[in-house]
Amino acid sequence: MSGHSAVCRRLLEEGLSADALDLDNCTPMIYATLRGSVECVRVLLEVGHVSVQATVLNGDLIPLSLAARSGHYDVVVLLLQHGAPSLPNTNGEYPTHLAAQEGHHTICQLLVGQEGWDTPDKYNEWTPLFHAARYGHEQCLRVLLEAGSRPDRTDELENSAVHYAAWYGHHTCVSLLMEAKQRYTAAHTPISHPSPMSMSDTCSTGGESDIDAIPSLSLPPPMMPYRVYGHNYLDKNTLVQVSIGHRMSRYPESGLEKTERYLHTSPRLKLVVTASPAVTAAPFSISLPLADDERTVYTFQVPSIDTLSLEFSLYPNFGTKIVGRAASLPSSLGPGSTKASTLPIFDHRLHVIGEVSFEIITVTPFSGVTLEIGGAVETYWKAIASPLSTPSAKATTPRFMPPSRSLASAQTSPSAHSIISSGSHSLTHSSLSGSFFYITVQVTRDLQPVAYPEWRLPDDTFDLGVADVTLAQFLALAERRGRRPLPPASSSLSIKDIQAVISRSMVALSDLLKIIPAHLGVCLELAYPTAPVLEQRTLGHRVDLNDAVDAVLRTIYDITSLEGHVGRRNVVFTSFAPDVCAALNWKQPNYPVFFASQCGRTGAHAPSATALAVRDARDYRVSSLNSAVEVCKTNNLLGLLLDAEFLNEVPSLIQAVKDCGLLLGAFGVASQLPMLESNGIDAFLHDGVMTYSTRHY
CATH class of the missing domain: 1.25.40.20 (Ankyrin repeat-containing domain)
Incomplete structure (x- = not known):
């Protein structure tokens, strides 16, 4: 030894x-x-x-x-x-x-x-x-x-x-x-x-006649799968997500040290996280050490973030005697929607025996607007169905990779995303259809949503972002740059005219929506600058996450209420920032949310200049398709928006995503569309328009 x-x-x-x-x-x-x-x-x-x-x-x-x-x-x-x-x-x-x-x-x-x-x-x-x-x-x-x-x-x-x-x-x-x-x-x-498995199956059943075979007791799927309208959202409580594991732990410079003596055995320690007071939380257990590419998320709801305290207790993997403990008090969490902290772990003699690093994201309930299902608000629906199984269809159980790998591949299974193998794939449908104008939205310092597709404002004197100025200053800059030519709201515009207005204008979101007919849908990308984006582009300010999302939602609900007498507008939200997607989905039940991701690539056909790459976020969740699916499943998002070139390279990824119960859209150029359509893509974004397929029941 x-x-x-x-x-x-x-x-x-x-x-x-x-x-x-x-x-x-x-x-x-x-x-x-x-x-x-x-x-x-x-x-x-x-x-x-x-x-x-x-x-x-x-x-x-x-x-x-x-x-x-x-x-x-x-x-x-x-x-x-x-x-x-x-x-x-x-x-x-x-x-x-x-x-x-x-x-x-x-x-x-x-x-x-x-x-x-x-x-x-x-x-x-x-x-x-x-x-x-x-x-x-x-x-x-x-x-x-x-x-x-x-x-x-x-x-x-x-x-x-x-x-x-x-x-x-x-x-x-x-x-x-x-x-x-x-x-x-x-x-x-x-x-x-x-394969050896299929050969053994054939050999074991080759001598059986059909009459001797054991009949299947599974029921066929319903001819008309039930529809789920909207999704769960926050009413009075605050959602808290505690993430343990460094955001970029998949990269070598932040790898975790392993103890070789126990490389062959199961983990010897576990970390138990307890939140108080919590409405929907039980103690959360994590086996240690975490793998290099693992990130564990503990989600619960609390009446108020101001009284939240967290307790981290270190136990033997098999035993009840506490090895060490760390605690986070309400005063140590501080203000803001996102917080990062590192706490020392003390043993019973108050000696420091380690530390625990974690991040907290809080999503507060959306207030100020009455949320309704039906009426003037268009609420989407989705349905998931499986086709009739065939003798060749082979169902598989999802296998999730635990935090520590032993020598057995049972603990290194890659197939966490695979629910049903080929021959019996799941089918996800939704009410989304037709075309949606793609609009990049940011929020000014005085919490006013504006349409602008770049991080830096077109000002030669100062390095300013949208969050550094007020709405009045933003519109004044647009006037000086000649980027605010809006036609009257009553004028009749063609699709190309609306696309031209969106691409060249710097306008308030409320004003832009007034010139887009209510029967035409909009896909709103909420661009939210990360700390690396602020640093790389020398920008100064960033609006709080909850304040930014609330401002956009309030504008959408206000405009929708005014348009209720002429038709209900279809709205889809998306963002390249995973925290924004989580907040958008948890704050309202009516509009679907798609997580947009380049999956660790830097594509040439990103829909806007605000599309986040790994260098812009330093966030594990934007580094791979596996992480993107995890974000969607954790926050109950409707689907993903990915690079079409990436999907065309490996078409099997399309069905793998859909087998997770998600819709899948792609952004790229028109020449990439035919192959994606043949593989069952649900939506395609190019030239500023998102078009959804019309495969419904």
């Missing part, structure tokens, strides 16, 4: 057993391998005569697998020199799978040609190439592809490795796999190889 090879040699010479087991069923060889102590391993092999062929009680504690996963190259070389076989663990993962998971490309190169180096595992039917793609290990991908690993192989959900690289935001890996797949397709004729 400590790497003292001389002590090991002396103990073995005195007759101590080299295969003694401790309380964790671990032998000295296990600890020497995890430590990476080449000399200790050599002593155990040559002096203690430990057999590399023998298996231990736990099928996951295989020395070669442990060394491969831990990245100890010299230990792997030594074990192979002594004839260590490449054996699978309980989930069918060979040492190459584990090395690919952790990104040890030199070990992958060493193990290429060993047993199982390109064999699917038992749990996901993943080869090492899939593991390298899922975790974004480009060098491992290169090694495996050069060795002949097939890039066109699919897993039990019929997804290829490039699907998971794209889903988790590893875009360099996507490019590498796409190039490899093109080369492979050009050089080989596609051959269908049945």
